[in-house]
Ligand code: BES
Ligand code: ZN
C-alpha cells in the first residue's frame with residue numbers, strides 16, 4: 001500500500017473515501033450510546049450529523065457506517081469508524097479502527113482511501129485520556145498496513161481486493177506536533193512492514209518454506225536492510241555439539257538451518273557503548289512443519305503445524321525493524337529451524353541426547369521438539385555474548401488450554417527484564433500473561449537416567465514444564481520466554497484483520513529492544 005501523510009484540511013481532500021473516527025461518550029454500563037466524532041473539522045461533523053442523530057450507529061469497535069456524496073466534503077464517500085467507549089480508548093482501538101477502515105474499503109472495490117487523523121482533543125478532558133500524537137500517528141499506520149494483507153497468493157483466480165493507496169490527513173498544526181506526527185508515521189511504516197514480513201513467512205506452506213528457504217529469506221532480508229547474517233546447517237550443528245537441535249532435525253530429508261543475524265549499532269565519532277552495555281539475544285523456534293515425529297500427531301488439524309515457525313518469523317521480523325530503527329544496543333537474532341518428521345533416521349522416545357551446554361536429555365516425546373531446538377539456541381546465544389535473552393515459540397498446546405487465544409504465555413526468571421517487557425506491551429498493545437516458572441516445578445522435568453526429560457512427569461501445567469526445561473539452559477542470564485502457540489494464528493476474520501498469521505510478538509520484542517537504549 002502506498003501510504004502517505006498530508007497536512008491539510010480533510011474536508012477539502014479529494015478521495016474516493018474519507019474515514020473519520022467516532023467514539024461513544026456515554027457513561028455508565030447500560031447508558032444508550034452517545035456518539036462523538038474525533039474531528040474538529042466542522043464540515044466533516046456536519047456531513048455525518050443527521051445519520052449519527054438517528055442512533056443507528058453505536059460506535060462499537062470496528063463498526064462502520066458508509067455515506068455517499070457527503071455534503072460539503074470533496075470526498076466521494078464518508079466512512080464513520082467506531083472506536084468503542086471513549087473512556088476505554090487505548091492503543092488497541094486506534095489500530096483496530098484504522099484496520100477496519102482499510103478492510104471496509106475492500107469489498108466495495110475502493111482502492112484508495114484517506115483517514116482523518118483522530119483528534120482526541122475534539123472531546124473534553126472528562127471523556128478521555130489523550131494519547132500522544134506521535135503514538136497516534138504510528139498506531140494508525142500500523143493498524144492500516146497490517147489490515148491490508150490478504151492471503152490469496154496461492155489462488156489462481158485471485159480477486160484482487162488490495163487497497164493501493166492510503167492518505168493520512170492531519171491538520172496543519174504547530175511545528176512540533178507536525179514533526180511528531182511525521183516521526184510516528186515513519187516508525188509505524190517500519191513496524192508494520194516488519195510485522196507483515198513475519199506474517200508472510202508464517203503463511204507459507206511447509207513444502208515451500210523449508211528450513212533452507214527460511215534461511216534464504218532471512219539472508220535476503222538482512223542483505224536488504226544491512227544486517228550481518230550467517231546461515232549454517234548440519235555440519236555446524238555437529239561442530240557446536242548441538243545434540244538436541246540435531247536430534248530433532250535428523251528425521252527429515254530437509255537439512256536444518258541455524259540462522260544468526262547480528263545488529264551492531266553505528267556510533268558517532270567519539271561515542272562508545274559502555275563496557276557493560278547489554279547484548280540482547282532473540283531466539284526463535286523455527287519448526288517449518290511439526291508432524292510430532294515418531295510420537296506422531298493426530299491427522300486432524302495437522303496442516304496448521306506449518307505455523308510452528310512463528311517464533312522464528314517473529315524474531316526475523318523484529319530484526320528487520322531493528323536494522324531500520326537503529327536503536328543504540330547490540331542485538332543478535334538466532335533462529336533454530338528444522339522439520340520434525342518421522343523417518344528411518346528420526347530420533348525416538350527413549351533416546352538420550354546431549355545438548356550444546358553438555359546437559360543430557362531423555363526424550364520422552366518427540367513432539368516436544370521445540371524446547372530441544374531452543375535449548376541449543378539459548379545456550380548458543382550466551383556463548384555469543386548475549387547478556388539478556390528473549391525467546392518466542394509456538395511451544396505448547398497446554399499454553400492454549402491455559403490462556404486461550406487472547407493472551408500469549410510469558411515466563412521470566414528476572415523481574416527487571418520482565419518489567420521492561422511489560423512496559424513494551426503498553427505500546428505494542430499485544431497481550432501476554434505471566435505464568436510461573438519457579439523451582440517448585442523442577443520435579444516435573446526430572447529424569448531417571450539423564451539430567452532432565454523433555455516432557456513433564458504428568459500432564460498438568462504443560463506450558464510451565466516446557467518453560468522449566470528452557471530455564472535449565474538460560475541459567476542466571478535474565479530471560480523472557482513467550483509461548484505464542486495460541487496467538488500466532490487467528491482462525492477468525494476480524495473487521496480489522498484477515499484470518500491467518502497474526503505476527504504476534506514482533507511489536508513487543510521490538511519495543512523491548514528499544515527499551516534498552518533508554
Ligand atoms: N508445536 C507444538 C505446540 C502447539 C500446539 C503449537 C498447538 C500450536 C498449537 C509443540 O511442538 C508440541 O507438539 N507440544 C506438545 C508437547 C507435549 C508432547 C509435551 C503439546 O503441546 O502437546
Ligand atoms: Zn511438537
Ligand code: ZN
Pocket residue numbers: 287290308367369370394395
Ligand atoms: Zn512444535
